[in-house]
Amino acid sequence: MGDSESEEIWDYIVVGGGLTGLGMAALLSFEGSRVLLIEKDKVIGGRSRTTKKNGFILDEKPFHLMKFGWKNPLNDVLRAMKDENYQRLLIHPVRHYHLYVGTEETKKLKPNTYEQSKLKYFKQGWISIPRNINQMRKSDYFGVWKLIRIFTSGFKCTYEDMRDKSLQEFNESKKMNEASAHYLKLAAGVLMHSPYADLVSAGEVLRSIKWSSKQPVLFGYPDGGWQPIIDRFVEIIKRNGKILTNCETNQLFFEENKEKRLETKKINTSKGDFSAHNFILSLPPKRVPRLFQVDGENILDPEIRAFIEKLIPTSGISMDIALSHRPYKGRSLLHFENPDAFGIFISNVESSIAPRGKLLMTVFAPIHPEKIKDKTFIQNLISDLREKIFKMYPKLKEDVEFERIRVHEIVDNTFVNTYQYKDIRPKTRIPGIDNCFLIGDYVAAYGWGEDIGYSSIWELYRVLKERKK
Numbered sequence: 001m002g003d004s005e006s007e008e009i010w011d012y013i014v015v016g017g018g019l020t021g022l023g024m025a026a027l028l029s030f031e032g033s034r035v036l037l038i039e040k041d042k043v044i045g046g047r048s049r050t051t052k053k054n055g056f057i058l059d060e061k062p063f064h065l066m067k068f069g070w071k072n073p074l075n076d077v078l079r080a081m082k083d084e085n086y087q088r089l090l091i092h093p094v095r096h097y098h099l100y101v102g103t104e105e106t107k108k109l110k111p112n113t114y115e116q117s118k119l120k121y122f123k124q125g126w127i128s129i130p131r132n133i134n135q136m137r138k139s140d141y142f143g144v145w146k147l148i149r150i151f152t153s154g155f156k157c158t159y160e161d162m163r164d165k166s167l168q169e170f171n172e173s174k175k176m177n178e179a180s181a182h183y184l185k186l187a188a189g190v191l192m193h194s195p196y197a198d199l200v201s202a203g204e205v206l207r208s209i210k211w212s213s214k215q216p217v218l219f220g221y222p223d224g225g226w227q228p229i230i231d232r233f234v235e236i237i238k239r240n241g242k243i244l245t246n247c248e249t250n251q252l253f254f255e256e257n258k259e260k261r262l263e264t265k266k267i268n269t270s271k272g273d274f275s276a277h278n279f280i281l282s283l284p285p286k287r288v289p290r291l292f293q294v295d296g297e298n299i300l301d302p303e304i305r306a307f308i309e310k311l312i313p314t315s316g317i318s319m320d321i322a323l324s325h326r327p328y329k330g331r332s333l334l335h336f337e338n339p340d341a342f343g344i345f346i347s348n349v350e351s352s353i354a355p356r357g358k359l360l361m362t363v364f365a366p367i368h369p370e371k372i373k374d375k376t377f378i379q380n381l382i383s384d385l386r387e388k389i390f391k392m393y394p395k396l397k398e399d400v401e402f403e404r405i406r407v408h409e410i411v412d413n414t415f416v417n418t419y420q421y422k423d424i425r426p427k428t429r430i431p432g433i434d435n436c437f438l439i440g441d442y443v444a445a446y447g448w449g450e451d452i453g454y455s456s457i458w459e460l461y462r463v464l465k466e467r468k469k
């Protein structure tokens with residue numbers, strides 16, 4: 001590395017090269033700012049990195065869908081950067097959501113006539129999960145009269161009333177019938193990776209259902225996978241800036257300005273010190289506080305530190321199954337119960353991620369936050385999940401090219417429970433420090449799960465625009 005980068009005063013230094021940091025840096029670079037992006041690992045992309053195996057393009061962290069398809073806040077970043085090289089991102093929609101029936105827990109569910117006509121294709125059968133009033137008319141179990149309770153009782157109370165109440169408390173207080181409570185649990189599972197009624201915030205679940213029922217699709221998958229998005233961000237950052245990989249950030253340096261407020265001046269990294277007018281931290285939250293250690297004292301706002309210390313992420317296990325033939329052609333999102341899990345034949349949704357005539361299925365099962373250290377529980381969960389998947393789809397056992405099972409302690413940094421809902425999370429602006437900001441999937445931005453991080457790009461963008469006025 002030449003001296004020029006370390007001597008230059010950048011407009012922005014963005015720390016962390018996951019999709020949130022990359023999207024933020026690209027947006028600023030696109031508008032003409034000089035941006036330096038610093039990433040600890042050799043390869044950028046963070047949790048959204050992709051890898052190749054036997055001709056399959058795999059998400060490093062599988063079951064990686066684009067929530068709300070075209071309406072994803074990350075797609076808004078891509079759209080905001082329109083120029084002569086701009087190509088609209090093709091997003092393949094997932095239009096159908098099915099819940100498998102037939103286990104002890106769900107055998108009382110009754111498929112409607114259309115569903116029954118399809119049952120011959122599956123040993124266990126499924127029922128579709130409606131996303132709005134129109135679809136509810138077509139479902140017997142989650143029918144409109146049963147679900148009307150959610151839309152009347154639930155939406156009559158405000159988010160503010162319900163954000164610190166658990167879903168269980170909400171169900172009890174509103175005397176929710178079984179089907180409605182079941183629906184709310186499924187929504188919390190798929191939208192927030194948290195199907196735990198005793199923990200998840202009722203206000204957030206209701207808001208997410210309300211929001212998602214208005215979106216054209218609940219999920220999509222980007223054409224070519226996530227790599228083209230990463231590549232586009234890199235291309236734009238490099239127009240006006242630079243990316244340093246293999247560069248770990250250790251500490252920030254501060255000075256008092258004329259108004260006697262603290263300003264960040266420099267950042268110390270494994271590749272030297274770098275200066276900027278503004279610093280944006282797009283890091284895993286647990287790595288943030290140590291950057292603010294000055295002469296044995298931590299100058300990060302104590303409330304933010306306390307929040308981060310207690311912060312509980314969502315956790316889960318993922319399973320990829322790659323086959324050398326294509327026995328199933330379905331493109332629906334599949335919910336399984338007992339154990340709770342979601343799956344999709346992802347290469348049927350976006351064919352270029354598997355070699356011709358082959359199939360990739362990806363499955364995700366959330367893990368209860370209290371069970372993540374329990375090895376026996378996790379081993380049992382993995383074997384129950386495999387048994388369930390192979391029972392539903394027996395042909396998945398034939399001609400398996402590879403299986404990949406992984407445990408993820410952090411899926412999303414925020415489990416949206418009754419003390420981690422939006423308004424209680426740290427804001428992008430750090431109190432007491434003028435030019436240092438936080439983004440990522442734990443700050444006070446709209447969304448549930450991964451989209452919190454992508455929305456935080458826009459949250460900060462608005463703050464920066466406001467400051468320029």
Ligand SMILES: Cc1cc2nc3c(=O)[nH]c(=O)nc-3n(C[C@H](O)[C@H](O)[C@H](O)COP(=O)(O)OP(=O)(O)OC[C@H]3O[C@@H](n4cnc5c(N)ncnc54)[C@H](O)[C@@H]3O)c2cc1C
Nearest residue numbers: 016018019020040046047048061063064065249411450453
């Ligand atoms: C199993 C699983 C499934 C998921 N499913 C989905 C999904 O369906 N859809 C979806 O949109 N998202 C999904 N996500 C979440 C998604 O991957 C993230 O929300 C997204 O990648 C954005 O992450 P980020 O940039 O905020 O953080 P990260 O990707 O975690 O990026 C943080 C970066 O900071 C770097 N870093 C850390 N410390 C330092 C340091 N000291 N100095 C410099 N750099 C540092 C890290 O190496 C990393 O690259 C899933 C995640 C997992 C694990």
